[in-house]
Amino acid sequence: MRTAEELRADFLLAPDIAHLNHGSFGATPRPVLAHQRELRNEIERDPVEFLGRRLPDMLAGVRGELAAYLGVAEPDRLVLVANATTALNAVATSLPLAPGDDVLVTDREYGAMALLWTEVVSRADARLVVADLPFPAGDEAQVLDAIWGAVTPRTRVIFFSHVTSETALVLPARVLCERAREAGILTVVDGAHGPGHLPLVLDDLGADCYAGNGHKWLCAPKGSGFLYVRDELHDELRPPVVSWGWRDGYQERFGWSGTDDPTAVLALPAAIGYQAANDWPAVRDRCRDLARRTQTAIVERLGGDRIAAEELQAPQMVAFAVPHDDPDGLQRELRDRHRIEIPVYGVDSRTLMRLSVQGYTTEEDCGRLVDALTVPRNAKSR
Numbered sequence: 001m002r003t004a005e006e007l008r009a010d011f012l013l014a015p016d017i018a019h020l021n022h023g024s025f026g027a028t029p030r031p032v033l034a035h036q037r038e039l040r041n042e043i044e045r046d047p048v049e050f051l052g053r054r055l056p057d058m059l060a061g062v063r064g065e066l067a068a069y070l071g072v073a074e075p076d077r078l079v080l081v082a083n084a085t086t087a088l089n090a091v092a093t094s095l096p097l098a099p100g101d102d103v104l105v106t107d108r109e110y111g112a113m114a115l116l117w118t119e120v121v122s123r124a125d126a127r128l129v130v131a132d133l134p135f136p137a138g139d140e141a142q143v144l145d146a147i148w149g150a151v152t153p154r155t156r157v158i159f160f161s162h163v164t165s166e167t168a169l170v171l172p173a174r175v176l177c178e179r180a181r182e183a184g185i186l187t188v189v190d191g192a193h194g195p196g197h198l199p200l201v202l203d204d205l206g207a208d209c210y211a212g213n214g215h216k217w218l219c220a221p222k223g224s225g226f227l228y229v230r231d232e233l234h235d236e237l238r239p240p241v242v243s244w245g246w247r248d249g250y251q252e253r254f255g256w257s258g259t260d261d262p263t264a265v266l267a268l269p270a271a272i273g274y275q276a277a278n279d280w281p282a283v284r285d286r287c288r289d290l291a292r293r294t295q296t297a298i299v300e301r302l303g304g305d306r307i308a309a310e311e312l313q314a315p316q317m318v319a320f321a322v323p324h325d326d327p328d329g330l331q332r333e334l335r336d337r338h339r340i341e342i343p344v345y346g347v348d349s350r351t352l353m354r355l356s357v358q359g360y361t362t363e364e365d366c367g368r369l370v371d372a373l374t375v376p377r378n379a380k381s382r
Contacts, residue, residue, distance in 0.1 A: 001282045008360040018365040020342040022356040023317045026216040035270040039263040065269040071201030079254035080265040084192040087211035087227035094237045097124035102154040104129045108164040137308040140172050157186045163193035166345045168319040169312045177206030220271035223264030283359040288315045291357040294366040319354040327351045338372040
């Protein structure tokens with residue numbers, strides 16, 4: 001296994017910054033970017049041949065490789081999209097909600113998705129029901145009880161994040177999907193932080209719809225995402241853009257939204273190959289260990305606390321409370337004074353810091369964060 005310092009050389013990241021926010025936009029290694037550049041060159045050399053004739057077969061090949069990686073037996077359960085947000089918009093705006101139906105979400109969803117479902121239920125004269133997750137979260141049973149306790153006889157859809165954005169919690173997706181299936185409730189999972197981060201076998205997970213990003217933990221280029229949909233729902237779903245293939249099948253409707261740059265999704269196999277060549281399961285284990293050690297050092301040094309039991313914390317992305325009353329100010333100070341890029345949020349009257357540890361993250365990067373986090377003068381007493 002290559003060291004973090006060796007892997008860092010594969011990325012274009014500015015060397016003077018400790019990049020501890022991979023979870024937001026990811027970073028793509030040089031070999032994958034080189035493959036994408038060659039694809040772009042091929043387009044420019046013969047655009048009609050590439051886009052007009054070769055592209056459908058190339059996309060089918062990508063779906064095949066991605067399906068094998070994600071544990072999907074039938075590649076046509078996947079469509080390729082720009083990002084998880086696009087995929088989830090397609091699902092949410094396609095569902096036949098009726099007045100009085102309930103859509104259940106949690107209070108820890110990504111802000112754009114909260115906006116999406118608020119808009120969708122408003123258009124349908126349906127109702128958005130918000131399940132309040134325990135904070136701190138003691139164990140998986142607490143989380144399950146909080147979500148399932150908000151189900152009503154009118155619940156038609158349960159939407160939740162596989163890994164929550166601000167709090168970096170792994171929600172019990174398999175159990176939730178199983179319960180929902182038994183109750184006749186549709187499950188829609190925001191898997192933006194899933195691929196490359198969690199072990200995924202989507203056919204076994206049980207979700208009706210699952211949307212994922214390639215540009216985060218899989219380290220594919222920006223603009224690479226996918227939507228997984230159970231076979232029985234293919235006829236119901238429509239992409240956000242009406243274009244060629246609209247009156248045809250599931251793949252055809254999603255296959256062409258207009259002329260754009262398809263090289264990001266075409267580079268997904270290169271990203272999968274890069275991680276395979278660099279023993280990524282071992283890299284993930286190393287990242288998990290570094291994330292836990294850094295979290296422990298900061299919590300012990302500042303007197304903050306963890307916000308969830310170990311079983312609920314994501315492998316490479318952990319959030320924890322710090323005793324500080326100005327999240328924006330702390331984030332700016334870390335960036336401007338210490339050259340550390342890390343998100344800091346205000347959540348339920350607490351200040352949370354979310355640490356992402358990717359293969360290129362070094363011990364020095366995390367040590368710099370620990371050293372920078374001296375107790376501020378305006379800290380809250382606890």
